[in-house]
Amino acid sequence: LTPELVAGLGAAYGAFLRDDGDGDGDTVIVGRDSRTSGPMLMRAAVAGLLSAGCRVVELGVVPTPTLMLAVKDAGAAGGIAVTASHNPAEWNALKFAARGGAFLLPERMERFQRRLAEEDPARVDWDAIPxxxxxxxxxxxxxxxxxxxxxxxxxxLRRARMRVALDCVNGAGGVVLPELLERLGCEVHAIGTEPHGRFHRDPEPxxxxxxALGELVRGCGARIGFAVDPDADRLSLVDERGRALGEDLTLALAxxxxxxxxxGRVVTNLSTSRVVEDVARSHGCGVARAPVGEINVVVRMVAEGAVVGGEGNGGVIVPALHHTRDAPAGAALLLQYLACEPGVPLSERVAALPAYTIVKEKAAFPRxxxxxxYQALAEELPPGRQDESDGLRIEWPAERAWLHVRPSGTEPVVRLIAEAPKPASARSLVGRARRVLEACGPFGARQEAQARGPAGNAAG
Known part of the structure; x- marks a missing residue:
């Protein structure tokens, strides 16, 4: 991203909100994570918004959920978070918030993208700049x-005086999580809370x-370790033994x-572990699934009247707060989870849940x-419950296993995700899917057969 590009995007989004919005059409709230390019790019976004006649409220370095909550509470027309989320430090990006503190609905994002491609944004005169x-x-x-x-x-929680470990990866989580945990009575042992943007580890949690968080947990005797990404919308857990539990358990425990x-109803995406369904079933509740992507989950949550939702990447959405993945809110819920059985270690409580192995791989493949x-996969694999709303997902309920093959929304690859009770079964599903993709690719046997036609002659 260059400042020139970001200024143009800011102007375009400001003009779009003024023309297309349905709230306070002038006010836009802007914040950023701690990346070193953040100050430059945030100022560029602000300049663009001002040129379109928008009043701007700057939050500075804040978690994305903090910004989204501010948009909701202020009744603002929208917001811009300057963040590349879990991606490397040299990356940066813009997240566009709509009125109400959620991301743009897909159809509204399409309208914005069309305007970007088709017309220059209107600018206000010098004496109308807010x-x-x-x-x-x-x-x-x-x-x-x-x-x-x-x-x-x-x-x-304050009476429990829990000892916790925290890793904010030198991102925006450092401006909220330490205070929150201390307000909840925790003794906090932390690394990476200074939001200077020089991440001490790979930013994806x-x-x-x-x-490093596992070592900190063991060294200080913490009951739990929390890790977030640079904009603090994803939360990962480490148990009291220093063992990383991965991100898929975060939503289930919350x-x-x-x-x-x-x-009530729970909503998650098609690539999230079945353990969420097991937990919901234990409360007599059901789970609805949506295509991958936070806004897709949010749309389904609103339609279902869900009381909690999120994604298997550590994203927890609590509608009682707002419709945004919120790592600080997730951390508070996890402390409550521990407090419900104060004498039982986290590792023991997790061990009591049904055990699954989830395997996630990528493959280069032409869209x-x-x-x-997808057709070849359905023919190759045993019959199962199919969902084609986001690529192809096949579930085998009796085996408690599923496979999801979908194009990535952020990379030029196809994602292969499988889950099963046994590691070998999950790996086998991904392996079979990969072999089918290889056969269907540009140089695969299936493509060659289709090109030659049913009689073995070249199809022309």
Whole structure:
């Protein structure tokens, strides 16, 4: 991203909100994560918004969920978060928020993209450029709103005086999470809380990147370790032994707390572990699935009236707060999860859940051949429950296994994801899917057979 490009995007989004919005059509709230390119790019976005006649409220370095909550509470027309989320430090990007504090609906994003391609944004005259204001109280308001959630027993947590470990990867989570955990009575042992943007580890909070947090947990005797990505919308867990639990359990354990207080519908995406369904079933509740992508989950949550939802990448959405993945809110729910059985270690509680292995791989594959690949997969694999709303997902309920093959929304690859009770079964499903893709690719046997035609002659 260049400042020139970001200024243009800011102007285009500001003009779009003024023409297409349905709230306070002038005010846009802007914040960023801690990346070193953030100050430059945030100022460029602000300049573009001002040129389109939008009043701007700057939050500075804040988690994305903090910004989204600020948009919701202020009734603003929208917001821009300057963040590349879990991607490397040299990357940056813009996340566009709509009125109400959620991302743009797909059809509205399409309208915005069409306008970007077709017309230059209208600019205001020099004497109509609005002022810029600041708001440094947004992180504190976010903390207060989490403390007020009906699922969090603040008094009980303060009495518990839990020792916790925290890794904010030198991202924006450092401006909210330490204060939140301390307000909940925790003794906090932390690394990476200074939001200077020089990440001390790979910023994606997957199990393989949490060795330092595991050492911290063991060294200080913490009951749990929390790790977030640079904009703090994803939360990963480490148990008291220093073992990374991965991101797929975060939503399941948070949902257990919410459903224990308020039984209701749960929504997650098609690539999330079945353990969420097991937890929901234990409360007599059901799970609906949506295509991958936060906004797709949010749309389904609203339609279902869900009480909790999220994605298997560590994203927890609590509608009682807002419709955004929120790592700080997830951390509060996980503390409540521990407080429900104070004498039982996290590792023991997790061991009592049904065990699954989830395997995630990528494959280079041309998108134009995907329909052929989906058909071949359905023919190659045993009959199962199929969902074609986001690529192809086949589930075998009796075996408690599933496979999901879909094009990535962020990379030029196809994602292969499988889950089963036994590691070998999950790996086998991904391996079979990969072999089918290879056969259907540009140089695969299936493509060659189709090109030659049914009689073995060249098709022309």
């Amino acid at each position: 002022a810029v204001s600041g708001d440094d109280a947004a992180p504190g308001r976010h903390v207060e709103r989490i403390l007020g959630l009906p699922f969090v027993d603040v008094a009980a 997957t199990a393989r990147n949490l060795a 949902a257990d707390v919410v459903l224990g207080r308020q039984p 134009e051949a995907l329909d052929t690949a």
